[in-house]
Amino acid sequence: MDRVAVFADVQNIYYTVKQQHNCHFDYGSFLREVTTGRKLVKAIAYAIDKGDRKQIQFQQILTRLGFEVKLTPYIQRADGSTKGDWDV
Structure with missing residues (x-):
């Protein structure tokens, strides 16, 4: 059986x-769809951590679906700009 790993960039998607x-x-x-007939080896969802209630609920849904959720902090800079990406 073929094996598959899934890596999802949540914000870009x-x-x-x-x-x-x-x-x-x-x-x-x-x-x-991507695991039909295949063995899922790993599923990772990369997201940002704003601490927002709706976002936390969504991340919990991803976890229940089988994703390992990896978070990076959402940064608000002094000049008003923001950074919240993984730069993968």
């Missing part, structure tokens, strides 16, 4: 799907 299709990305359907 969110903004791309919202801007291009004006909808939300279905991580559950995606994970089922």
Whole structure:
């Protein structure tokens, strides 16, 4: 059986799907689709940590779907600019 690992950049997926299709990305359907007939070795979702209640709930959903959620801090700089990406 083939093996597969999934690595998801949550912020890029969110903004791309919202801007291009004006909808939300279905991580559950995606994970089922890419793992059909394959053994899932690892699923990691990279996201930012704002401490927002809705964001925490979403991260819990990802965990229940089988993703390991890795967070990077959301930084608000003194000049008003922000940084919240992984630079992967």
